[in-house]
Amino acid sequence: MTTLFDPIQLGDMLLPNRIAMAPLTRNRSPGAIPNDLNVTYYVQRATAGLLISEGTAITQQGQGYAQVPGLYKPEALAGWRKVTDAVHEAGGHIAVQLWHVGRVSHTSLQPGGAAPVAPSAIRARSKTYVIGEDGSGAFVDTSEPRALELSEIPGIVEDYRRAARDAIDCGFDAVEIHGANGYLIDQFLRSGTNHRTDAYGGSIENRVRFALEVVEAVAKEIGGNRTGIRISPVTPANDASDPDPQPLFNHLVEQFAAFDLAFIHVIEGATGGDRDFRQGDRPFDWAGLKAAYRGKGGKAVWMTNNAYDRASAMAAVASGYADMVSFGREYIANPDLVRRLKENAELNTPNRATFYGGGAEGYTDYPVLA
Numbered sequence: 001m002t003t004l005f006d007p008i009q010l011g012d013m014l015l016p017n018r019i020a021m022a023p024l025t026r027n028r029s030p031g032a033i034p035n036d037l038n039v040t041y042y043v044q045r046a047t048a049g050l051l052i053s054e055g056t057a058i059t060q061q062g063q064g065y066a067q068v069p070g071l072y073k074p075e076a077l078a079g080w081r082k083v084t085d086a087v088h089e090a091g092g093h094i095a096v097q098l099w100h101v102g103r104v105s106h107t108s109l110q111p112g113g114a115a116p117v118a119p120s121a122i123r124a125r126s127k128t129y130v131i132g133e134d135g136s137g138a139f140v141d142t143s144e145p146r147a148l149e150l151s152e153i154p155g156i157v158e159d160y161r162r163a164a165r166d167a168i169d170c171g172f173d174a175v176e177i178h179g180a181n182g183y184l185i186d187q188f189l190r191s192g193t194n195h196r197t198d199a200y201g202g203s204i205e206n207r208v209r210f211a212l213e214v215v216e217a218v219a220k221e222i223g224g225n226r227t228g229i230r231i232s233p234v235t236p237a238n239d240a241s242d243p244d245p246q247p248l249f250n251h252l253v254e255q256f257a258a259f260d261l262a263f264i265h266v267i268e269g270a271t272g273g274d275r276d277f278r279q280g281d282r283p284f285d286w287a288g289l290k291a292a293y294r295g296k297g298g299k300a301v302w303m304t305n306n307a308y309d310r311a312s313a314m315a316a317v318a319s320g321y322a323d324m325v326s327f328g329r330e331y332i333a334n335p336d337l338v339r340r341l342k343e344n345a346e347l348n349t350p351n352r353a354t355f356y357g358g359g360a361e362g363y364t365d366y367p368v369l370a
């Protein structure tokens with residue numbers, strides 16, 4: 001029977017176990033440039049089968065939170081090279097999460113103080129993290145977005161392609177396209193945020209178009225074997241909504257099957273919350289989603305997330321439903337999570353007060369087992 005601690009092939013990599021560190025925004029990279037503290041943080045967690053970095057902005061337009069890292073400055077690529085080299089030196093494997101936030105941003109973070117962009121000019125009932133005049137961080141309401149012109153969309157697809165190339169060139173083993181949690185790609189997918197009347201709006205086929213163009217561009221540039229994508233079919237995060245997610249996401253993953261992707265990362269339920277959260281009038285069929293993908297010949301690693309504990313993660317892998325399980329908050333507080341799960345040891349409790357912003361406290365100072 002397969003366990004969490006068995007190796008798994010992901011793309012060209014043989015990972016030592018089936019435990020992934022989920023992408024975790026920590027707001028500790030001023031100027032969008034990874035620093036030595038970030039190096040320490042990722043190296044501490046390098047026993048994970050796969051580290052998936054925090055959301056990393058593909059451009060300044062794609063940046064929605066202060067002090068998150070990017071891939072759009074030479075200094076940032078140099079900073080990431082330090083992270084990837086150190087993780088590899090420690091025997092780890094690391095993917096970067098390619099992130100464009102779309103409307104979940106603030107004018108103070110946008111080029112020239114411009115409005116954030118989105119499929120449609122619909123403001124998110126959500127907040128984002130900015131640095132105030134006094135230098136302290138705070139969550140503030142997101143700004144009113146403007147609708148992207150049709151002519152702008154190819155340029156954003158190109159931004160994902162270039163960021164993916166730069167990511168591989170600065171040492172990442174793979175990329176995860178952030179298609180979840182109400183950010184730009186998810187804004188195109190969901191009818192609550194996409195009111196377009198052109199080829200990118202209306203029907204399911206039209207609303208998945210942008211996601212598929214990004215996946216195609218990235219997979220062509222770096223190889224499907226180095227490309228993953230994260231989706232969150234029913235999450236309400238960042239005011240995302242769609243009244244009938246099952247046909248939408250079944251169709252989306254069926255299209256993914258053509259790209260020989262390395263992994264598909266699925267947030268089950270409300271992000272960081274209720275696994276049984278539903279949008280629409282029926283519970284989401286998670287096994288059905290995977291069957292839709294496999295039914296079209298999709299072979300990517302199926303990585304599941306959200307509120308798993310040791311027992312449920314072990315059961316999900318043993319049953320053959322999940323190939324890998326990712327953990328978020330547990331990895332904030334337990335750098336040696338793999339060992340703790342293997343030994344069924346007690347877990348440190350994360351301190352929510354230090355999740356976002358700050359320095360070493362609550363970031364690199366959690367204890368490991370003796």
Ligand SMILES: C=C(C(=O)O)c1ccccc1
Nearest residue numbers: 025055065180181237271
């Ligand atoms: C990147 C994030 C996501 O995927 O939701 C994020 C951003 C800010 C706070 C928490 C999470």
